[in-house]
Amino acid sequence: MNGSIRTLFWDIGGVILTNGWDRNQRKRVLSRLGVDMEAYEEAHERANYYWERGLITAKEFFAQTVLTPNPELDLTFEIVWPQVCAESKVLHPECLDMLAELKGQGRYRIATLNNESRELNGYRLDAFKMRSLFDYFICSGSVHEMKPMPGIYRSAVDISGFEARTALFIDDKEENCEAARAVGMNAIRFESPQQLCLALADYDVHVSSLEMV
Template structure:
């Protein structure tokens, strides 16, 4: 057991830990290839427009009009039709992680929150579709904070919103660079690799599930 301060908050990444990613390269590859979109042309503009979308500075409609609909008029596709295909890509990734969160929720010893990079619209869809409100006390999302991991502002916001000191927070993420950034703020990072590894890492911090 760690001899550190008492843990008060556990922050969870969503895509890659609990659910599949929302609109990562695999998801957009499947959807856009099936539609006949030129993937190379799409990827050439994705990062520039995504910078604004995942920070909540443009809407999903704006994002897909700029990256898909306006550049592929031959599709005769509406935003609503495309958005359904995007949302359908979200799946549960690790049921065992949900079991751990449910256990922690029942115990009631910790505040549970998400801390993820995602657009407002996808975040809302995933919260509703996977009933995440029954597990988490609050949601820290780049689409609302207007900054993305691993940049410092989103971690600072998470710590401030939690109301507890950074050293009392665990942060679980599947990307090493995001864990490194959390550590620089004094949080306790766990680099997620599997549910079994996560269970062991939590036990080493005195959280047996």
């Protein structure tokens, strides 16, 4: 493994930031707005398939799941969307430090590989000033496929321009890591910044930002 890694692919939600629009976030925002959560979750399951694959827009998604089913609440996309975005926070600032250091080393191509709608992904990259930390971005909302389906990993490898065995993928879900390994990529299941730092060293990828921890 030593010295063979050319590209580092990072998940975002659960590794660097909080998730984008998970069940707890939905409950906090929509309950506050008076939305019936049981009815919403049924609509969410149907519409989210298309939203996270970039097949419908955020406005279309929330029209289908929140606005049209709840006309009595007099909600608009302009009311709902900022509250959705406000749910995103930095989960592990140490990972941002690690990314900055790895980018500065210039030894690797660094990319995202995440499941997220196009709009929410764009907001999060801008709001947390992450665009400069990556060379390119592979998001389900742009490539129209989601982890753990093999197509998104194959797209990542093809876009990288290198062989799958030279790619290292970091994700907090084991099923996503297993899917990456199935197409020939290396993968680390993220548990903590400290654990990730040690796991990266096994691939001869070194960061000094956590050496003192």
